[in-house]
Amino acid sequence: MGAGKTTKSRKMAQTRHAVLISEDQWLASLYPNAIRSLDDYMTYAGRLKPPIKALVQSILTAGTDVVMDFPANTIAQRAWFRDLVSEIQAPHELIYIDQSDDVCLQQIEKRRSEQPDRAATDTREMFEQVTRHFVPPAAEEGFNITRITGKS
Numbered sequence: 001m002g003a004g005k006t007t008k009s010r011k012m013a014q015t016r017h018a019v020l021i022s023e024d025q026w027l028a029s030l031y032p033n034a035i036r037s038l039d040d041y042m043t044y045a046g047r048l049k050p051p052i053k054a055l056v057q058s059i060l061t062a063g064t065d066v067v068m069d070f071p072a073n074t075i076a077q078r079a080w081f082r083d084l085v086s087e088i089q090a091p092h093e094l095i096y097i098d099q100s101d102d103v104c105l106q107q108i109e110k111r112r113s114e115q116p117d118r119a120a121t122d123t124r125e126m127f128e129q130v131t132r133h134f135v136p137p138a139a140e141e142g143f144n145i146t147r148i149t150g151k152s
Contacts, residue, residue, distance in 0.1 A: 002104030003097040009069035018065035060090045094143040
């Protein structure tokens with residue numbers, strides 16, 4: 001949260017002429033004002049997984065690249081991505097933005113002022129809840145990992 005994945009995703013999609021799929025956009029469109037807690041997020045994000053997986057696999061199978069602006073903070077979240085690409089044997093790249101907590105919190109605060117509709121969930125408390133579950137990706141998980149350090 002706050003590491004810069006949305007900014008990086010937008011740039012990558014533009015540079016690679018890829019389809020960009022953003023979890024935040026889908027959640028905001030399908031479940032406006034419904035996410036107020038981490039439990040809410042997990043419930044609604046879980047509902048997105050099956051249709052998003054089918055959509056992304058269809059796009060990839062058609063030969064178009066996809067950039068997914070989705071969190072992959074935990075081994076379980078990343079397992080979903082691994083299944084998505086391995087089921088269709090799609091090439092992939094997992095971008096790990098290794099950002100300090102201080103920078104993430106600064107970026108979250110900036111986002112709160114720029115997007116007041118996110119002020120209820122983009123908080124230090126939510127960041128701490130999310131970060132508590134973070135596990136950096138490891139080679140053993142079977143991904144092609146690109147690590148980006150510092151301010152993205």
